[in-house]
Amino acid sequence: MQKTSQSSPSRRPDNTAYKQQQLPACRVQLTASRVLLCFFATGLSCLAMGIVLLLSAKGIQEVEINYTETCADCAALRENADNFDKECSCSIPFNIPQAMQGDVYMFYKLYGFYQNLYQYVLSRSNIQLVGTDVKHTDGCDPFATLNGTPIAPCGAIANSMFNDTIILSYNFNSSEDIKVPMLNQGIAWWTDKYVKFQNPSFNDLPSAFEGTVKPPSWSQPAYELDADTPENNGFTNDAFIVWMRTAAFPTFKKLYRRLHRTQHFTEGLPAGSYSLHITYNFPVTKFHGEKSVVLSTLTWSGGSSLFLGLAYTVTGAVTWLAFFSMMAVYVTMEKRI
């Protein structure tokens, strides 16, 4: 119905590379000859990286002490929820055959603890944790309130916080036990400690937490988490923050302490016999979980990633294998041609 437009007499399309689909293009041709180089280079780099990683992983030292069964008595005690206020501790001697050089970190490791459960992960109140409103417990059900009083910190994550106390002592000269100095701060992300987690702004913590109750599984309120350092209390408690960062897998370790490199321990942990004194609070046997303490050093690439080195090496090797077979194909093809 439109009037035929006489103004543009030609409907000839523009002869541009784009409109004619003639843009300069590099053509990918997947044949043996063309991917040879690619395979070779990939294999080489993977192998190299793998070896580097393996070598660096070799420098990592790790000691793991599983104390689920060692403290069986305590475990049995903890299985009954009524005994929650009974003290139970045990001591586990162990030996470090080789000195652990450098920074040594102490982790606690839980087996079969599903911190990544969907409902569990949700069960927290970020508003409360950032200190805006200490009584904000939305999303924390069923650990939001206790008899009508809001729980601080609320939610299942906070409620199930790992609360064993682990003290490492060094059996110096086989007679004298020295308590290995450990720091319980600086183990959480900086942003967590200073951005995501904030105590309600009051002069003193107890009044800040007024009107709330402690989580049902906790033995002490949040503002008494660290008796030694007052500023490491409440929501900004490092151990609490670490716990609140829900682990990815049912088996996980979390940083508990880091070695304070003073006195005998400036070089790390010397070889020798040590013992762990554990105040056993955290029940795991009920769900067939296990817990252990891990002492570990770190390298540039992170944790004890022997796997990455292996993976790189294997990938590199396989790539080279592919490269050689490709080469064989190529050569035979060339010959045939």
Added chain:
Amino acid sequence: MEREAAAAPEPGPRGRRRRRRRRREGRTRTVRSNLQPPPGAEEPRAGAGKGALRRRCGCPPYVADNRLKTTKYTLLSFLPKNLFEQFHRLANVYFVFIALLNFVPAVNAFQPGLALAPVLFILAVTAFKDLWEDYSRHRSDHEINHLGCLVFSREEKQYVNRFWKEIHVGDFVRLHCNEIIPADILLLSSSDPDGLCHIETANLDGETNLKRRQVVRGFSELVSEFNPLTFTSVIECEKPNNDLTRFHGCIIHDNGKKSGLCKENLLLRGCTIRNTEAVVGIVIYAGHETKALLNNSGPRYKRSQLERQMNCDVLWCVLLLICMSLFSAVGHGLWVQRYAEKKALFEVPEADGSSLPPVTAAVYSFLTMIIVLQVLIPISLYVSIEIVKVCQVYFINQDIELYDEETDSQLQCRALNITEDLGQIQYIFSDKTGTLTENKMVFRRCIVSGVEYSHDANALRLARYQEAEEEEEESVPRGGSLPHRYSMGSYQGIRILNRSHSTKSHRRSSSRAEAKRMSTLSEHTAFSSPMEKNITPDPKLLQKVIECDRCLAKARHHEHPLAHLSPEQLDIFDFFIALTVCNTVVVTSPDQPRQKVRVRFEMKSPVKTIEEFLRRFTPSRLTSGCTSIGNLAPNKSANKSGSTFLPALTNDSTLFRLDEPLGRSPLAINSNGYSNGAPDRWVPENPGLEREPEPQAEPEPEPEPEPEPEPEPEPEPEPQAEPEPEPRPQRESERELRYEAESPDEAALVYAARAYRCTLVDRLPDQVSVELPQLGTLTFEVLHTLGFDSIRKRMSVVIRHPLTDDICVYTKGADSMVMDLLLPCSSDDPRGRHHKKIRRKTQHYLNHYAVEGLRTLCIAKRVLSKEEYAGWLQGHLEAESSLENREELLFQSATRLETNLHLLGATGIEDRLQDGVPETIAKLHQAGLQIWVLTGDKQETAINIAYACKLLDHDEEVITLNAESQEACAALLDQTINYVQSKNPSSSLERTETSLSVAFSSLCSPLASSTSHPSPSLVIDGRSLAFALEKTLEDKFLFLAKQCRSVLCCRSTPLQKSMVVKLIRSKLNAMTLAIGDGANDVSMIQVADVGVGISGQEGMQAVMASDFAVPRFRYLERLLIVHGHWCYSRLANMVLYFFYKNTMFVCLLFWFQFYCGFSASTMIDQWYLIFFNLLFSSLPQLVTGVLDKDVPAQVLLNKPQLYKSGQNREEYQPLTFWLNMVDAAFQSLVCFFIPYLAYYDSDTDVFTWGTPITAIALFTFMLHLGIETKTWTWLNWTASGFSVLLFFTVALIYNSSCATCYPPSNPHWSMQTLLGDPLFYLTCFLAPVTALLPRLFCKALQGSLCPNDLQKGRQLAKSITAIDTFVQEELRTESSEQKKRSTSACPFQDSIAQPACPTKASEEPHAMALNVPLKEDTLVEGLGRQAPGSSMPEEEEAVLEEHPGNSKRKPVNTGGTAPLSSIFNLPNFSSLNWISSLSLVSGLGSVLQFSRSSLQMEKQDSDFLPSTPQPDQELQATDYF
């Protein structure tokens, strides 16, 4: 009623005005003038309420004004309506359901608002698209609605300017020249004294010729200006319908008189008034009731094959999703049960402290999992596909190779969503006329009175017409051999020349074509290229015509002027009169465009009533009528001398008529020539009739023999007797006439008659003026015109002969029809025998014509007595005015008239093949397409055309099925099937498969292809087809047809065409494409999977019904083989990639369920999860989906076999789909477990661990796409880079934006931390590499060990490009050296005659070029074949030689005379224009072939036969290379 407010400025009389009266009485509508008070509307005086009133007084509440509203929505209705429409899509409903599921607290996986985001995004995108489309529609509507036109206003008693939208049914509209008609208007008055009006219907049907419209009978007599106020008649007509060619109704005058209305009275909306100063009419249909709008059905929605397959796979994905969710649910249930009594610390109990029962937990988990894994059903897939298709359509439209310079039109995609179907076509159903042929009719030969005039000079002229466009091609005029043979040869010659012309036309600098286009534009007429206009007359016939003319001139004062002619002369005279008169050609003059050339006598309409007939035919009236003819209009007459004695002549004849006894036997009248006592004795008995007819026996007692041989002193200096070889005889008379015909063959015939100086000078509805050199202008009174229709296959005019005053019927029609209608002649009297003989001869020649592929028409005549005429007229008028059964009655009436005809002669019109048709068909055959040609033509004509266009091959078998009955057909089918099976024991499908693979493997050995058996072709005629399509036989028929390479159905009806297509489509489950250009192809086009219309000369009906409209048949090749392949391959790959991507992503989430107790937890942040598909990973695949070219165009065109991959759906098969899924699963395993193991036993948290996985997935997707993408342009790079960048930018911004938001992930600073972690980089590198290693390895291995055809093609492309660049460099520097070397190559061909050397040389490198990327031994072999014993240069040289031959076809074409050096000294041209000439390579092999055969033709001269098998084989070999 805002419309009324707008329409009528004063409120006063508004209440009384009844704009329209529309009563629904059965199937008719009644229209009255709005200016008159309605009949029964006296009561509403008091009530001023207009709307209520209208309803009360019986008007339908719905009234149509002329407002155009094509928009779907209004502002208010947009949202609900659009949403409603979008929710028709099941996918959208599904996604909304999922999103809403998030609002259920127990099962929600994401934040409800966030979960809605993608769905809303998709809906919004679609809604925006719809809104935009609707808005542009609204804008154009608005523009159209506000066009102005003159409407008669009751208040102002004059025409006032109104908007189009304010026009109502019953309004009077006045239109001026060149205005567009705003509504369907009944023509009541015209400034033209004849009551005529010309309209151009280009907007409606694309036909540019003028159509004549006529004022309603009864109004045409009005001399003074039409006054709408006095119009009191009532019009009854049909309900609005969409039939453009039909309009019936009647107008009832005040006095109760009725007169009929027909389509000639109706001006259709959208047409343009031409040639007429002003017209007035009453609006009959307005707005959406107009025929134009009812015809406009808008774009169609078809679901493509690929989409159907994809939907099926989507269902698989749904199943997979449900399985995964179920698995998770069961797992979660078990997990919950396991921990049920243990009261684990991490368990989150219900509010009351109890834990969920496992089953409930499982159900919840199931629902949550469905939400989490929803990505498996690709929400963005549908949108992406739509986007990609729109882009593909854009690029197809933009392809300059599909642009036709002559018609200034490019390909139009009318259906947006079946582009990829183009790549999967298996069957092509083609129309013949106008599709394969040009539908440009050229008069070629004729038979008059049993004598054949071969018009050799005309054939030469046609040949030369082509040559004129070539540079210098020297064509020796061949002496007269056998006429038939000769014409065959010349015919082929034309074709060949034509072909080389076509392939060259691409490259020829556009100036000429431009000029041509401009000229066609300025001419503005259809069917009048000089080739059609200038016809060289046959000298013999011309001589006879002149003689006849001379006789007549002398005899015109005698009583019986025609009696002085011999019967043959009479036939010749009548023959040309019939050619001139029996048509509907409109005469215009070019100097005053669109101005009618007129020789007017008196206003006189054709006979329409009996009274009128009687009145006119009473003697007194006759005399007066004739004297009135005497008032020759002074304005226009070529030769005064002729006109001056015309009155006398007619008066004489009147007298003669009066004297004549009325009771003559019809037989006597019919054989008019003999009625005057023409003796029978003259009839020659010798068979050499055609040689020496009859100048001898002039039996009439005419005293003046006057044998002066010199041309008459005419005003027109005609180049006659000798056929001068000048291609364009400058024969334009001082006033050039232009003929505009509805069909091209009419114009061809009129031009042919003009060549014999029987010139049509004017045509009015009631009279036709014919100018004869001696007689001057003769004016024939046209009493009736019975138009052409496809059932009768003929048309007739009833005229009163000015010389004899006889009432003559001239009929022109298909020979099959006309031959049956001839007057039966008894064999006992000599005249009857003579007639029989003439008929036999005519039939004989007609058969020859058909073999030559000419369109044949028979011309016949009948003389009616007045009584007969009166009797017939009575019946005819009744038929005309009846409302029911009108068609049938008219048909019967026409049949009554068209009987007992006397055969005058027959014509053969050539419908030339379109450019490039044979090559296109050859390519399409190679591409594995089966081509069916369905035509209404005669079998012989069709077969011949089929041979000409290479549909049939001379060395292949042709099975012809002609059966008279069902049983015979069945038997024949059985027999044929047996025969075919005995020949090829293996089943057809496999066989073609192997033969094609053989064909392709001939890539390696060009000689191998010749060994494959040609499959037979099938020819079936319409009647047999009808039998074969019966339920009982269709299976057999299909079985047979499947085995045939091509099938030719002759004499098939439009219905049969569509039935065949439907049958193939449903029974063989094959992809079908139908291509046609005319209305008779519409049904076929609509039925096929892909309908292609040719936007040619036969109007736009086919285009309107089609999905794609191409200007020419040859563009089909590129459309299918290049664009079809690309579209299919792109979409298939993109869809596969989509499935891969989503599966892989979802699997990542699924594996995680094993580590989170199947609790539907995700490690990937919900934001990433939701936007990953939508934003981060969508762009590169879109770019690839739009731009990727798996094989470049020139390779695709060179090797049409590659098209088979689309036909076999190789790229997207269930197997590939599942392999893809398995690969996706594998990759997801790698991408999950590498990070898992790397982070295992670390203190990472869920989401910090999920982020690397997201990044890994992104990298893997990009790399995977990289492997899948075949061509990398900067767009691909940009898109990929952008995606990665976008992800990291968004992640960084998101992770630093809010410390407390976005639970549960709360990813504050995660990305930033990760970027500082080497582990992140290490995993991000390792995982994608490992994941893609197997795929890359397999692909590379497969690509080099057993590459498929596409990969081979790609390799070839690579080498071609390499060669090209190499050649460019080389040739620039050492072209001279090349010249030497190549000329020295000539002597190698020791055994070949020297003249043939250039062709050989040009062909030989061609063959070698194919060997280049391939094996050396075949190369040597090929060389050995070409030049035995020669130590041919190695690859490089071959390459170098090949290239110029390849790209530079000009010298090759011009053939043997071109010096070889010219072949090689144009490399710069080719290299510079490499890109633009890519496609030219396509036709290369064939071009060489044809130039070669043309050379042969020259050499062998008249001996040349087009069917020599050798060229065909060569063609195959070269094309496979």
